[in-house]
Amino acid sequence: MNIQEIRRQFPILDQEVNGQPLVYLDSAATSQKPLSVIRALDEYYKGYNSNVHRGVHTLGTRATDGYEGAREKVRKFINAASSEEVIFMRGTTTAINTVAQSYGADNVKEGDEIVITHMEHHSNIIPWQQLAKRTGATLKYVPLQEDGTLSLDDVRETITANTKIVSIMMVSNVLGTMNPIKEITQIAHEHGAVMMVDGAQAAPHMKVDVQDLDCDFFAFSGHKMAGPTGIGVLYGKKKHLNAMEPVEFGGEMIDFVGLQDSTWKELPWKFEGGTPIIAGAIGLGAAIDFLNEIGLDEIEKYEHHLAAYAMEKMSEIDGLTIYGPKDPGQRAGLVTFNLDDVHPHDLATVLDADGIAIRAGHHCAQPLMKWLDVSSTARASFYLYNTEEDIDRLVNGLVKTKEYFSDVF
């Protein structure tokens, strides 16, 4: 991997913020976009913007080819058995909500259980909370180990014969923990439950094979993997998707419309009501091409290296607490931390004055913050365009922050 060559593909990185060269360490919130993705959007709008699946005119055909071509790229990217199992949606949140509102409403009843974990993002908690409230089901949480990992024994103990849905993130956006999804899926299936995977922090950073995982549903977002905002994917096994009712009704998703009744298109379109996210899908396709060219295995290896480097350098700072697994080999490319009593917001403001962008707050994981017994944390997250030098700048910034607040704390 030639990092300098990769960085040249991301023009946004080449700028000064507050008089300092930008160090962007917030890719877990949203990643930057390479020129090829920006160009794909530009070409679509300049050259063949048109609605899909309806007009007989040439631009309409080109737009349809672009949109459906992107679906095929996604299919290969996650190794789905069929492109009918790939549904374009706004993002991970919409995908999880769709499963909760459609599959959940049809299959979960009073006395049933839904199982998630203590490390989930709000978008993989609240849809299930709402479903549990509506149906009278129980929402159960797999507890966390001391180091922020899951134990399969706990998973086995939490999932029972009453469990209908298990929904777990593949990689934690706070702890960096990589969860054993394949093993958990097997346990869920042994109990007759379906397995939904929140892949928002996994798909951008590692090879995902939904058939190997054997999960029933998998959701991810384009904007965290070098693609545009507003596009994401719900993968579902055909047998489930065929049995499920659409959540959104309108144009594009219908077959015949009568005065009192209507029928739906076949998969995947029955879940894509309204004019779809055409440009977004084409942009996501370009992002997948970009990532494939470098290789997901290479990207994952490089990010492990960055995480290990960051953990080594950061743990040399006195008073710095790192959350999550201690072994860098067990975690994805992000480091969540606190520095002495400096509030993460104050920390992020001081780093920003030094051109360094990090995230501060609860990272949409309030139950996890409670488990960590903190009100908020700071997080530096890495992607393929980050360098050791970026991490050196962060460490230097943290040391200066400590000095800056030294007379206060």
Place this chain on the structure above:
Amino acid sequence: MSFNNLDQLYRQVIMDHYKNPRNKGEIEDSVTVDMNNPTCGDRIHLTLDVQDGIVKEAKFDGEGCSISMASASMMTQVIKGKPVDEALKYSQIFSDMMLGKEYDDSVDLGDIEALQGVAKFPARIKCATLSWKAMEKGIDQQSE
């Protein structure tokens, strides 16, 4: 690295209020407001003792960054002993100050003036205004 801009934000008096908050605690049997900033997790628990249209006592508890906690401390300091409408007037002045608007400086702003620099850090304005919003809500509740 240049921290000159930062010094406009982290003025000494702010850090003093953060380190040694005034009016920390809780008044029993009083108007109570709990508010939080959902984007960052900062939270404030404000109690007000309002009698005959006068804020006799104001105390706060909470968790948050230096700006939010210092602002809460300064807010309680300034409204204590003031008539309700005057407290609300300070709130308006503070809001104008945060938005970078012209504000009424004919009244004695005391330590609040040190928070002026926050206006230049748009991401932090919500930190500073949390306790003031809580105070407005409390006065609103009490007058119902």
